Amino acid sequence: MxxxxxxxxxxxxxxxxxxxxxxxxxxxxxxxxxxxxxxxxxxxxxxxxxxxxxxxxxxxxxxxxxxxxxxxxxxxxxxxxxxxxxxxxxxxxxxxxxxxxxxxxxxxxxxxxxxxxxxxxxxxxxxxxxxxxxxxxxxxxxxxxxxxxxxxxxxxGTERVDFAPADNPVPQILSVGTLSRRKGHDILLSALKSIEDLEWQATIIGSKTLDPATSAALSQQVDDLGLEPRVQLAGEVDDPQDHFSGADVFALASRYEGYGMVFAEALSHGLPIICCKAGAVPDVVPEDAGMLVPVDDIDTFGQALRRLLTDPDERERRAKAARRAGAQLxxxxxxxxxxxxxxxxxx
Known part of the structure; x- marks a missing residue:
């Protein structure tokens, strides 16, 4: 043949x-x-x-x-x-x-x-x-x-990883996705502003060059919201594994996903997830591992972030569910x- x-x-x-x-x-x-x-x-x-x-x-x-x-x-x-x-x-x-x-x-x-x-x-x-x-x-x-x-x-497919829970004095929120409108980073930033009374740091990984207009708008939004000390727009990274391993929460407000490989990766790293009921995301993220909110709903996204950051038991329950789901991928x-x-x- x-x-x-x-x-x-x-x-x-x-x-x-x-x-x-x-x-x-x-x-x-x-x-x-x-x-x-x-x-x-x-x-x-x-x-x-x-x-x-x-x-x-x-x-x-x-x-x-x-x-x-x-x-x-x-x-x-x-x-x-x-x-x-x-x-x-x-x-x-x-x-x-x-x-x-x-x-x-x-x-x-x-x-x-x-x-x-x-x-x-x-x-x-x-x-x-x-x-x-x-x-x-x-x-x-x-x-x-x-x-x-x-x-x-x-x-x-999803790479198999050796799970080790992060031990961060300040909770680390990770988001991974090209800086494009579909990924909803503008919603995430507004939601983060709503919880600025809490302790957290956030890193957003994703190309800044594929959609320059959206990338520039997001950078301006970070400045306008006064989040520069707490939010890093990291651009592309060669290997995001260390970021996944060092995070406490994964959050991505995509308006649509045909699958959402980063959600599967977050599951394999045992991360509780906050995301939107959009496209294939509900097929990937089980409800016991993720908090799925309506698309473009800043308030509900912010409430979900607050809940995970202020309730360690809730965070741990969802992390365990994420590890179980990740093992099945x-x-x-x-x-x-x-x-x-x-x-x-x-x-």
């Missing part, structure tokens, strides 16, 4: 985001299972590439020989519908959808419709669709016309095996 494939991706595969981390782990896992994975960078700017970038990406993909197995990250695939439609019969196209493009925060109705229409057309041309959560599977099936039998859920070899079996079938 010829176990080779093209893995096509937009932008910079080395970026420290959940989606790119998933791609890198899957590529490594497939290679360890005997697949020859050849990388094809499609260019920058997706999902709103320049016309030249979109044409270049389509040209590269169309140059592939007949029957090539090509896995394409959904950030690009969802807007390459014209190419996908024209090449569907010739190539074995597999879409990897982290979450539908139309569900990104901050889009106008016109933008949402454009993404929804293009992604629906693109997915109709795929031999199979791999998604990262049951919630995304339901979305793709219900609203994008993909048959349930053509969808495979491959949950992100799949690891990356399991994720790669699920995807490998589907690709074997298609190729």
């Amino acid at each position: 010829n176990r080779s494939l093209i893995f096509a991706y937009p932008g910079d595969l080395s970026l420290k985001t959940g989606g790119y981390a998933y791609d890198r782990k899957v590529i490594d896992g497939l290679r360890s299972l005997g697949w020859a994975v050849n990388l094809m960078p499609l260019g920058d700017g997706f999902p709103v590439p320049s016309e030249a970038t979109a044409q270049s990406a389509s040209k590269m993909l169309s140059a592939l020989p007949d029957d090539t197995l090509v896995v394409i990250d959904g950030l690009a695939f969802g807007v390459l519908d014209g190419w996908a439609t024209s090449e569907a019969a010739r190539l074995r196209i597999v879409a990897l959808v982290h979450h539908p493009l139309a569900l990104e925060t901050g889009l106008s109705e016109t933008e949402q419709k454009r993404f929804r229409d293009s992604e629906r057309a693109a997915l109709a041309s795929a031999r199979h669709v791999i998604v990262t959560s049951p919630m995304t599977a339901r979305e793709v099936s219900s609203n994008y016309g993909v048959a349930v039998t053509d969808i495979t859920v491959a949950l992100p 799949p690891d990356w070899p399991e994720t790669a095996q699920i995807i490998s079996e589907i690709l074997d079938r298609i190729s």
